[in-house]
Ligand SMILES: Nc1nc2c(ncn2[C@@H]2O[C@H](COP(=O)(O)OP(=O)(O)OP(=O)(O)O)[C@@H](O)[C@H]2O)c(=O)[nH]1
């Protein structure tokens with residue numbers, strides 16, 4: 072943390088501007104050596120500059136200054152320099168941002184000069200790591216930085232922003248503060264072993280612990296919805312050949328992405344696209360039609376890939392041709408492969424007379440499931456499918472039965488009472504560990520266990536919560552979290 076780090080903070084490629092960021096004690100001194108304020112041509116060696124005479128170190132914090140980055144007499148790039156002095160910066164250290172032209176060469180040349188000037192190339196996420204280590208943000212907020220950058224839909228971004236602005240931390244801090252008070256209460260009895268716990272105090276502590284455990288369970292139960300908003304949902308389109316799977320993919324992505332022909336066995340490889348279903352980022356996967364008679368090696372491999380895609384998907388759309396009044400063996404074979412998954416049945420070709428009944432499908436699946444009738448050709452009924460995907464994913468009107476799913480208020484996902492969703496498996500695991508420790512503490516209190524053991528369980532519950540916000544954190548967890556970041560953030 073004593074050195075100065077630097078990196079290109081904008082993505083590789085060509086753009087209007089590209090930014091090099093420096094952070095650390097030496098950042099402003101390095102800028103002093105390289106930056107010449109004032110107008111001039113950008114014509115390489117011997118360029119004439121009308122210097123304004125202002126050194127980088129004399130530029131006011133949070134202001135921008137026009138000038139050039141020089142390597143001796145050579146102009147490396149025409150830039151805008153921004154200085155943000157500690158502690159009012161992203162990392163709470165002195166930060167310098169150099170806005171260069173957004174191309175590979177200007178950025179590389181300026182970065183090289185900065186590194187020669189004494190900075191070290193930053194590791195992935197190191198700016199955010201410093202922000203965390205210097206106490207500007209906690210660990211959940213640091214993780215949210217990555218989520219904001221990677222968000223694919225407005226809803227995903229909203230959840231990430233909420234975490235970034237401390238929504239989750241505040242909720243956990245409140246629980247943690249309560250737990251500290253209970254802990255202090257219990258530990259007081261360790262210090263005065265002759266005192267017996269009053270029955271009323273006893274009940275009070277137990278009630279309090281039950282309440283906290285309830286709050287945490289509620290938070291933990293939001294994970295499934297939160298995960299889909301953060302990571303997206305994978306949806307495989309499965310079915311026998313020629314039922315209209317590729318047509319359905321094309322209808323959902325609103326362009327001719329996959330080849331459609333009247334011949335069965337058209338699709339061989341799986342094809343993936345992203346769509347936005349009411350804020351849920353959905354990776355939709357078109358697969359080869361499943362049939363046993365596929366003797367062409369490419370089609371056989373396609374069928375294997377279809378089966379793997381079904382197994383890996385969060386949700387499977389099993390497509391049927393609604394113009395046929397009975398299911399074929401090949402349909403049954405697809406149903407067998409998908410029946411362990413969460414399924415929406417799609418009766419396709421509704422622009423033609425539909426003769427396939429929903430009851431036949433329910434019987435084949437041996438139970439109730441959402442069934443949507445649509446036409447991939449005309450788009451009729453497509454909105455119903457999007458709604459069914461949303462309802463099923465967000466468990467609308469649903470409890471533990473994974474196949475249920477009633478109508479659901481779309482806004483309900485984010486306007487939920489608690490307003491905070493758990494989106495990260497690390498947080499969910501720590502919350503579940505906290506719940507287990509609280510359950511142990513409650514059992515200890517109820518049994519005849521020495522009060523010291525209860526106190527230990529409460530301490531371990533506190534530690535688990537601390538792991539989430541980063542109050543208690545092992546180095547390997549930090550390394551894992553920040554290695555996931557891009558360089559320059
Ligand atoms: N009338 C009508 N025809 C459709 C509809 N959807 C697909 N088709 C036709 O059905 C045939 C097969 O469509 P595809 O989308 O290629 O079917 P697939 O399930 O991807 O077929 P494979 O890739 O061979 O497994 C084509 O002739 C499509 O035009 C629909 O909604 N209505």
Ligand SMILES: [Mg+2]
Nearest residue numbers: 316317337338
């Ligand atoms: Mg196809």
